[in-house]
Amino acid sequence: MPSDKPSNKKEIRVYTTNYCPYCVNAKKFLTSLGLPFSEINLEENPELRAKLSSENNGWRTVPMIFIGDHFVGGFTDLKALHDSGKMNELL
Numbered sequence: 001m002p003s004d005k006p007s008n009k010k011e012i013r014v015y016t017t018n019y020c021p022y023c024v025n026a027k028k029f030l031t032s033l034g035l036p037f038s039e040i041n042l043e044e045n046p047e048l049r050a051k052l053s054s055e056n057n058g059w060r061t062v063p064m065i066f067i068g069d070h071f072v073g074g075f076t077d078l079k080a081l082h083d084s085g086k087m088n089e090l091l
């Protein structure tokens with residue numbers, strides 16, 4: 001059955017830390033869209049956080065959200081991408 005519900009063929013990854021309201025917002029937002037995602041907690045992995053940051057123009061905050069290999073940014077960037085109507089192209 002065809003469905004208008006968004007679905008992702010590419011993996012969505014949300015890199016988070018503990019006590020991160022924007023991370024909570026990002027996860028709630030994806031869940032509200034019915035989009036499954038993987039969460040990777042960077043709390044115990046500062047090396048990975050530094051690597052992701054240096055690979056993405058020194059991005060400093062969490063969450064860091066990827067759709068496949070595409071770096072979206074944080075929660076506000078994810079929301080803006082969705083509101084622009086261009087998110088489905090990346091999924």
Ligand SMILES: N[C@@H](CCC(=O)N[C@@H](CS)C(=O)NCC(=O)O)C(=O)O
Binds near residue numbers: 021060063074
């Ligand atoms: N505009 C960003 C703001 C993200 C943000 O400020 N995140 C906080 C945690 S919720 C942060 O990373 N603060 C610096 C830090 O934890 O090192 C977004 O929407 O993701």
